[in-house]
Amino acid sequence: DIQMTQSPPSLSASxxxxxxxxxxxxxxxxxxxxxxxxKPGKAPKLLIYxxxxxxxxVPSRFSGSGSGTDFTLTISSLQPEDFASxxxxxxxxxxxxxxxxTRVEIK
Amino acid sequence: xVQLQESGPGLVKPSQTLSLTCSVSNDSINSRFxxxxxxxxxxxxxxEWIGRIYTSGNTNYNPSLGSRVTISVxxxxxxxxxxxxxxxxxxxxxxxxxxxxxxxxxxxxxxxxGQGTLVTVSS
Numbered sequence: 408d409i410q411m412t413q414s415p416p417s418l419s420a421s422x423x424x425x426x427x428x429x430x431x432x433x434x435x436x437x438x439x440x441x442x443x444x445x446k447p448g449k450a451p452k453l454l455i456y457x458x459x460x461x462x463x464x465v466p467s468r469f470s471g472s473g474s475g476t477d478f479t480l481t482i483s484s485l486q487p488e489d490f491a492s493x494x495x496x497x498x499x500x501x502x503x504x505x506x507x508x509t510r511v512e513i514k
Numbered sequence: 515x516v517q518l519q520e521s522g523p524g525l526v527k528p529s530q531t532l533s534l535t536c537s538v539s540n541d542s543i544n545s546r547f548x549x550x551x552x553x554x555x556x557x558x559x560x561x562e563w564i565g566r567i568y569t570s571g572n573t574n575y576n577p578s579l580g581s582r583v584t585i586s587v588x589x590x591x592x593x594x595x596x597x598x599x600x601x602x603x604x605x606x607x608x609x610x611x612x613x614x615x616x617x618x619x620x621x622x623x624x625x626x627x628g629q630g631t632l633v634t635v636s637s
Contacts, residue, residue: 408577408578437621438619438620438621439620439621439622440621441621441623441624443561443624449629450610450627450628450629450630451561451610451624451627452627453623453624453625456615456620456621456623457617457619457620457621457623460620462623462625494560494561496561496563496623496624497621498616498621498622498623499621501563501566501574501576502563502576502577502578503563503622504563505560505561505562505563506560507559507560508560508561
């Protein structure tokens with residue numbers, strides 16, 4: 408199985424900050440990397456697919472980059488509604504696996 | 515837009531079979547989604563992909579669950595289902611059904627999610 412490692416596990420930031428979360432795959436996954444946002448008690452929501460493509464309706468302050476094994480999710484200016492957990496997921500082959508998540512908290 | 519809703523018992527006894535159904539509304543089950551998946555999340559932990567089913571009935575499962583998992587589809591009812599046998603406390607989790615989208619060269623992604631249903635394994 409391909410292992411997905413996210414860092415950091417959690418971070419504290421203020422509204423307006425630029426925030427970056429990284430995801431590393433245990434082997435090359437090309438661009439088959441997706442990002443999800445999850446708020447407490449809610450189902451995850453797709454943010455970014457294929458490493459850098461913004462899902463419909465997702466604000467443009469979210470962006471993704473990377474290919475191969477190293478990927479980054481960036482929030483250009485953190486908004487109050489962005490405090491949540493973020494997870495990466497590969498779809499290179501099955502079993503599809505997720506990172507353990509990064510919790511973004513209010514500083 | 516398509517909506518998904520999980521249903522099934524919230525409490526299952528150890529060694530028994532967990533059974534959940536996902537109902538698809540506001541769209542055909544033979545829609546733009548490539549296939550349908552189940553995902554679970556133990557409390558405070560990460561997400562785990564359980565398996566997927568195409569509307570043709572073809573399936574793929576996570577080997578971590580061995581032969582315990584079965585996913586089926588009933589296109590006439592616009593539903594797909596999950597069965598997980600011989601459950602233990604480790605199977606206690608929120609279970610989500612999802613619609614899987616994708617594009618050539620972009621891989622697959624979990625585009626639409628149900629709200630999730632908590633299943634507790636306990637005697």
